[in-house]
Amino acid sequence: MTEFEQLFKGLNIVEEKLKEHILKEGILQTVPKDTFIVEQDKYIKWLAIVISGKVRVWQENEDRQILLYYVNPIQTCVLSLSATFRDCKSLVHAKTEIETTIIKIPVRFVSEWSFTFKSWNTFTTNSFIISYEDLLLSYKDLAFKKINERVIDYLRSEANRNNSSIIHISHQQLAKEVGTTREVVSKILKQYESDRIVKLQFKKIELLS
Amino acid sequence: MTEFEQLFKGLNIVEEKLKEHILKEGILQTVPKDTFIVEQDKYIKWLAIVISGKVRVWQENEDRQILLYYVNPIQTCVLSLSATFRDCKSLVHAKTEIETTIIKIPVRFVSEWSFTFKSWNTFTTNSFIISYEDLLLSYKDLAFKKINERVIDYLRSEANRNNSSIIHISHQQLAKEVGTTREVVSKILKQYESDRIVKLQFKKIELLS
DNA sequence: TTAAACTTGTACCTTTTGACACAAGTGGCT
DNA sequence: AGCCACTTGTGTCAAAAGGTACAAGTTTAA
Known part of the structure; x- marks a missing residue:
């Protein structure tokens, strides 16, 4: 075709x-x-x-x-x-x-x-x-949503779009996507990791739930 | 007609x-x-x-x-x-x-x-x-804009829409329009007043510039 | 004219977000 | 291995925004 x-x-x-x-x-x-x-x-x-x-x-x-x-x-x-x-x-x-x-x-x-x-x-x-x-x-x-919610929303929609629970993205890039700074994203991700919601690897974020 | x-x-x-x-x-x-x-x-x-x-x-x-x-x-x-x-x-x-x-x-x-x-x-x-x-x-x-900018933008566009530099609105209502709280609006307006950008009266805001 | 309802001003405190700084980790590349 | 660029983690501080509380002003209407 x-x-x-x-x-x-x-x-x-x-x-x-x-x-x-x-x-x-x-x-x-x-x-x-x-x-x-x-x-x-x-x-x-x-x-x-x-x-x-x-x-x-x-x-x-x-x-x-x-x-x-x-x-x-x-x-x-x-x-x-x-x-x-x-x-x-x-x-x-x-x-x-x-x-x-x-x-x-x-x-x-x-x-x-x-x-x-x-x-x-x-x-x-x-x-x-x-x-x-x-x-x-x-x-x-x-x-209405706080940045941490928007970050997790972004990750979930990316996971959906690519049909994979692993998202390949740097913190810097992710910060740009949601309109904030790198440090804020790093801290939010660390928080989600300690809540067992994500697992962090180099330039990789795995969604656990 | x-x-x-x-x-x-x-x-x-x-x-x-x-x-x-x-x-x-x-x-x-x-x-x-x-x-x-x-x-x-x-x-x-x-x-x-x-x-x-x-x-x-x-x-x-x-x-x-x-x-x-x-x-x-x-x-x-x-x-x-x-x-x-x-x-x-x-x-x-x-x-x-x-x-x-x-x-x-x-x-x-x-x-x-x-x-x-x-x-x-x-x-x-x-x-x-x-x-x-x-x-x-x-x-x-x-x-990208901070709330104080969005407040003044709102006032300017209202002034435009009604063709009058006086906007009749309470702080509470204004807060709702821009998606924040009453106290934040009150403080922002006071700041603009001391900068001689607005003049405040009861349920009235006059744009000076 | 007085009470009730609503509006405005502000002080104080907390949370959220952002800025800066620097250490440490990772992935090539030679 | 050693170097470089980039990435990640985090502590400290500052600014922005929000929450609580309360005093004082204004309007309305009984």
């Missing part, structure tokens, strides 16, 4: 006309690890749909970062879609975490097709809904 | 067929002050578009709240639209702050029309975009 066929299948695209458009306008691209797909405050010219690989989306300040979400193949394949409907700057950064294959659609078609083709409309709408709800949950967590 | 005509004008609805649908399915309602439009964890059956008045949208925990946004007449007229495309529970609360006139559309039409009528499509899409970007900015503020 070609990447385009995977895309059609993943998004339930049945309209032949739309398939033709996508084949004509979409650009298949394999991007190496650690490449920026979108940069904060830069203009967005493409909508990138991830076919395989993994993309990290975050916001940053001068000195601090906070993870927004990861973009995984097909099922969660929207990258700051909101920015594509208007000619505006990206509010986020997005970078590949591993080698990633994407299909890029020029932004002007994204909104055009969303009115012309039912399946594209469903795709864009659903993407918005999911992203919005996701963000709403993150917002609530940020507002 | 009737409320429906205001709606058509505000959303640039030109399709006669869509106007007919809205007149047929939409319900005009005037809601008194302090009435819930949407409740967290309850199912959403209607999309409410504000014609006049003011609606506050927030999230809450057991003991704490945090403001998400206000819904003002027409120009910002979307209420948790994301929830209307699927039969799902609301993640937020929404309550009128003053007497408010709304037009309610049953949720099943909201997504249906968004594919049938260009102007409705634009309306729903734009609502998503604006809400999403808004939330993203709030998220960033929450992640």
